[in-house]
Structure formats: structure tokens, C-alpha cells
Amino acid sequence: MSNPFTLQNKTILITGASSGIGRATAILCAEMGATLFITGRKESKLNETFTNLSGSGHQKLVLDFENEDAITRLVAAIDQLDGIVHSAGIVDNVPFQFIKQKALDKIFNLNLNVPLMITRDLIKKRKLHSKSSIVFLSSLVGVGKTYYGATSYSASKGAISSVIKVMALEMATKKIRVNSVCPGMVLTEMVDNLEAISSNQLKKDEKENYPLGYGTPEQVANAIVFLLSDASSWITGTNLVIDGGASIH
Amino acid sequence: MELAQFVKDFELQFEEVEPNSITPDTIFRDIDEWSSLMALVIIAMADENYNVKLTGDDIRNSKTVKDIFEKLKVK
Numbered sequence: 001m002s003n004p005f006t007l008q009n010k011t012i013l014i015t016g017a018s019s020g021i022g023r024a025t026a027i028l029c030a031e032m033g034a035t036l037f038i039t040g041r042k043e044s045k046l047n048e049t050f051t052n053l054s055g056s057g058h059q060k061l062v063l064d065f066e067n068e069d070a071i072t073r074l075v076a077a078i079d080q081l082d083g084i085v086h087s088a089g090i091v092d093n094v095p096f097q098f099i100k101q102k103a104l105d106k107i108f109n110l111n112l113n114v115p116l117m118i119t120r121d122l123i124k125k126r127k128l129h130s131k132s133s134i135v136f137l138s139s140l141v142g143v144g145k146t147y148y149g150a151t152s153y154s155a156s157k158g159a160i161s162s163v164i165k166v167m168a169l170e171m172a173t174k175k176i177r178v179n180s181v182c183p184g185m186v187l188t189e190m191v192d193n194l195e196a197i198s199s200n201q202l203k204k205d206e207k208e209n210y211p212l213g214y215g216t217p218e219q220v221a222n223a224i225v226f227l228l229s230d231a232s233s234w235i236t237g238t239n240l241v242i243d244g245g246a247s248i249h
Numbered sequence: 250m251e252l253a254q255f256v257k258d259f260e261l262q263f264e265e266v267e268p269n270s271i272t273p274d275t276i277f278r279d280i281d282e283w284s285s286l287m288a289l290v291i292i293a294m295a296d297e298n299y300n301v302k303l304t305g306d307d308i309r310n311s312k313t314v315k316d317i318f319e320k321l322k323v324k
Contacts, residue, residue, distance in 0.1 A: 093289065094289070094293050095286065097290075098290070098293035098297060148285060195302065195304035195305060195306075196288075196289050196292045196293075196303075196304065196305050197305045198304070199305075199306060201305060201309075
């Protein structure tokens with residue numbers, strides 16, 4: 001019997017694979033049989049992910065998407081794909097009245113423009129097979145549950161959760177599926193960088209708002225693998241909430 | 250960097266406190282308007298006005314306005 005949950009014979013691009021959800025997704029995808037093309041900003045950390053990938057034939061490329069030529073370099077290096085996971089992204093935590101144009105531009109560039117442009121170029125150059133699956137990393141904040149200081153992050157993720165529906169609609173003729181995952185709080189390096197939030201506030205938030213507690217990168221990776229696999233072949237344009245029950249309230 | 254100016258900047262972030270009612274020794278958690286959002290506002294104000302990045306734990310480990318100023322000074 002064929003297993004619809006496998007990623008055998010699929011080649012998948014994962015950005016932001018050097019840490020957090022991107023890294024956990026890369027490791028799991030390889031375990032499920034995929035051949036990977038991974039990117040990340042920090043070489044040593046990307047190498048760490050790379051050496052942890054099971055199977056063979058994987059490729060890696062160190063890329064900082066703040067550099068103008070990064071997308072061109074990436075698209076040129078890729079041959080053919082069956083899936084993309086856009087997990088490169090940043091977070092910011094500044095109250096609305098203090099937001100800065102520069103910071104807003106940066107977060108929109110990295111969280112929205114870059115994944116869209118990568119996808120556009122791969123499609124234009126016909127590097128995505130029919131029946132490919134594209135997974136964006138949105139967030140619980142992208143679908144309406146938010147918190148203090150999340151103006152720019154919410155705005156960029158809200159845009160992602162909205163645009164996947166348009167892309168899903170337009171790409172259905174190519175049999176390409178487009179979905180997002182919307183995780184609640186997952187303690188990763190990205191969250192560690194949110195220094196404005198104290199460790200005590202996080203503990204309180206977990207206790208009060210998360211029936212199943214905070215999540216792990218691996219728990220989000222499981223859902224991403226599902227969306228990449230043929231098991232989800234009738235799912236497109238969906239924002240899949242993964243939040244330990246946080247949005248029940 | 251002056252304590253008096255910082256206390257003024259700190260007070261300016263609040264809507265409902267009387268002018269000049271906040272002093273260096275004010276226990277900021279006792280201000281009615283204090284909240285986790287105000288903690289973020291103070292961090293953002295320190296960044297904007299003083300170019301210093303305070304952390305949530307800096308605020309958490311402070312008791313008075315002066316305590317925050319002392320953390321600001323050594324960064």
C-alpha cells in the first residue's frame with residue numbers, strides 16, 4: 001500500500017533552516033524521505049542542520065535575504081521542486097505609537113516580499129512541478145489573535161494569511177497548493193530575541209492562555225510535513241492553526 | 250543622561266498621572282495605569298530617546314523609576 005504521508009521522491013526548498021521551526025522541518029522532511037534544498041543566514045548553524053539530515057543528495061546555500069541578489073542566486077541554484085517551506089522570518093515587539101518606517105519596511109520585506117518573490121520567480125521559471133505544495137509560515141497573529149507590541153509582525157503575517165488564498169486560487173490550474181501554518185507561541189531563537197518580553201511574562205502567558213502549553217518546533221514541523229505530503233492533496237488556501245488550544249478562548 | 254530628564258520622559262508616557270507626580274522613587278507598579286503594555290512602551294521610549302535597548306527582565310527586576318534609569322545608564 002502506498003503511504004500518502006511520505007515525502008519520498010519529493011524535492012523541497014526550506015528557507016530559514018538554520019534554526020527553530022525551519023530546522024525542525026528540514027530534519028523531519030529528510031526523515032520522511034524528501035531531498036532538500038535548505039537555506040539559512042548563518043553558515044555554522046545551517047551546517048549543523050545539514051549534518052543532521054538523514055538520506056543523501058541534499059543541498060544547502062548560505063543566504064541573507066537582506067542582500068539584493070539573494071533571491072536571484074537562490075532561484076538560479078534550484079533545479080526542480082515539489083514543495084517550498086518559507087520559514088525565514090523575523091519578529092518585532094514595539095508598541096504601535098513607536099513603530100518606525102525602517103523597521104516596518106524590514107519586517108515586510110523579510111516576512112512577506114521575499115517569500116512572495118521567491119515563489120513568483122520559481123513559478124515563472126517553471127521550477128515547480130505540478131502538484132507541488134507551498135507552505136508559508138504565518139502565525140496566530142496572522143489570523144486575528146494578537147498581543148501587545150505585535151503591530152509590524154501581525155501586519156506581515158496577516159498579509160501572508162490573506163495572500164495564500166489568492167495564490168491558492170490562481171495556482172489551482174497548475175495543481176499547485178498553497179497553505180500556511182499559524183503557530184501560537186513556540187519557544188525558538190526568534191522568540192529569545194524578543195527581549196522586551198520578560199521570561200516571567202512568558203510563563204504567565206503559557207499558563208493562562210495555552211491549554212496544552214507552548215509548542216515545540218517539532219510539533220509545527222509535523223503539520224508542515226502533512227501539508228507538503230499528498231495526504232493533504234485536497235487542502236489549499238488554508239491557514240492551519242497550531243496553537244495548543246490558545247485560540248479556543 | 251540625567252535622572253530628572255528620564256523621570257520626565259517616563260511620566261510623559263502616561264495619560265492619567267498628574268504632572269510632576271512621578272519621582273525617582275516612585276514604585277512604578279503602583280501607578281494605576283501600569284501594565285505589561287506600559288513596560289513595552291518604556292522599553293520603546295528608552296530605545297527612541299536614549300538609543301538603549303532595555304529588556305523585559307530589566308523592567309521586571311526594577312522597583313522604582315530610578316532602578317530602571319540605573320539599568321539604562323550601564324547599557
